[in-house]
Amino acid sequence: MEAIEVLGKEKGIASEVLFDAIDKALGAAYKRNYNNEANCRVSLDRQTGEYHVYSIKEVVDEVTNPVTQISLAMAQKISKDYALGDTLEEEVTPANFGRIAAQNAKQVVVQAIREAERGIIFNEYVNRANDIITGVVQRVENKNVYVNLGKTEAILGPSEQIAHETYAPNDRIKALIVEVKNTNKGPQVMVSRTHPGLLKRLFELEVPEIQSGDVEIKSVAREPGMRSKIAVYAEDENIDAVGSCVGPRGARVQNIVDELRNEKIDIVKWSADPVQFIANALSPARVVSVAINESEKLSRVVVPDYQLSLAIGKEGQNARLAAKLTGWKIDIKSESQAEEFGFDDETEEPIDLDEFASDEFYSDSEE
Missing domain, CATH: 2.40.50.140 (Nucleic acid-binding proteins)
Known part of the structure; x- marks a missing residue:
């Protein structure tokens, strides 16, 4: 009994699970070595370890199978209270049962321990999806x-x-x-290691303001191993959401960059205004104006001529990530292109973004 208690604590399994396994093992050992057809019940004392095996028989008028049935006359010799259809338990614990039971029961107990361990591990991790x-x-x-x-x-x-x-x-x-x-x-x-949720969780671990709820991660766009963008927002105007994620001298974001093996991370300020949000998402490029089409979630962005390649990014990466981050289709034109071709009739008039050209942006990659 002490060994069972110790084993249960070592494996993290309730001792009752092990006791039940031993009950089943003893029953299986009895059936295997004495009578495969017998219905039996094993009683194991949880304090002393003493065990008894009882054969379960049905009280019938005429016995056709003496292993599982007993006549009414024989049952009433034991007790007058028995009637047809009742079940009778008769102790049949073998004298040399200990050695045989140990040999046959070991594998059953080991299997029960394995299944219990698997159940504990599954329950531990099944509710940790996205963790x-x-x-x-x-x-x-x-x-x-x-x-x-x-x-x-x-x-x-x-x-x-x-x-x-x-x-x-x-x-x-x-x-x-x-x-x-x-x-x-x-x-x-x-x-x-490629899921966008990994980047979000890493920021939650690294930034206390996100853990406390003062800063909220609104959206994440990621091209694993290359570059990511993350939009953050603080309802309290006195809290700098971008600065909180960057950390003193960039220490917080640098820890995440190191964990992701130098993946470039851009942190931008989220805004409920899609015009401002699109402009922020295209950072580090400076945006001159944005025209949006709400019905088609389409935007036309104008940037200075010398910043067109920066806004689009290498192989279109910056523009692609900005589109994922905002959920808007983004068409980028330089100022000279905008003057030459003009805007589509479907879009609204351009909105001047000088007021949005703030420094509230961080990128660990150089322009």
């Missing part, structure tokens, strides 16, 4: 990276790995739990 975990790279097999989480392993699939990022054994990494499956081999935790 961040820290683990140690254990091995790399068939392009899958197996991450040791302590009690179980997580799998970082090829599609969830950052391009050009290498993973070596004993590397410590952070990842986002995207799915938890309960398979025949136990719980399977699937994690990601």
Whole structure:
């Protein structure tokens, strides 16, 4: 009994689960070694460890199977209270049951412990979807990276790995739990390094103002391993949302950049006004004017000629991320192009953004 208590504490399993497993194991051992057809019940004293096996028989008028049935006349010899249809329990604990039961019950108990451990691990992680975990790279097999989480392993699939990022054994990494499956081999935790939610969770861990709710992350756009944009907002005007995320001398955002292996991160101020938000999202490029079409979620942005390439970004990356961040289609023109071709009739008149050309933007990448 003491051994069971210790085992339960070591494995994190309730001792009652182990007792139930032993009950079933003893019953299985009795059936296997004495009578496979017998219905039996095992009674195990939780204090002393003393056990008894009882054969369960149905009281019938005429016995056709003596293993599972007993006649009414025989039952009433034991007690006058028995009637047809009742069940009678008769003790049949074998004299040499201890050695046989131990041999046959061991595997049943071990299996019960495994199943209980799997259940505990599954319940621990199933409610942690979209939560961040820290683990140690254990091995790399068939392009899958197996991450040791302590009690179980997580799998970082090829599609969830950052391009050009290498993973070596004993590397410590952070990842986002995207799915938890309960398979025949136990719980399977699937994690990601490319999910936009990872960037959001890293900022929540790093920035106290986000944890407290003073600063809110409104949207995230990410091209894993290359560049990301994140829009933040503080309802209190006295709180600098962008500055809070940047941290003293850029320390907070730099920790996240280091974790993501030098992924460039742009932090912009969110605005309920789509014109201002689009202008902010295209930073570090300076925006001259924005025209929007609400019905089609389409915007036409004009930037200075010398900043056109900066606004579009390498291979269109800056414009693409800004579109993901805002949820608007963005068409970027230089001032000379705007003068030459004009605006579409579908769009509204351009809105001057000089008042929005603020310095409330941070980028860890150089222009």
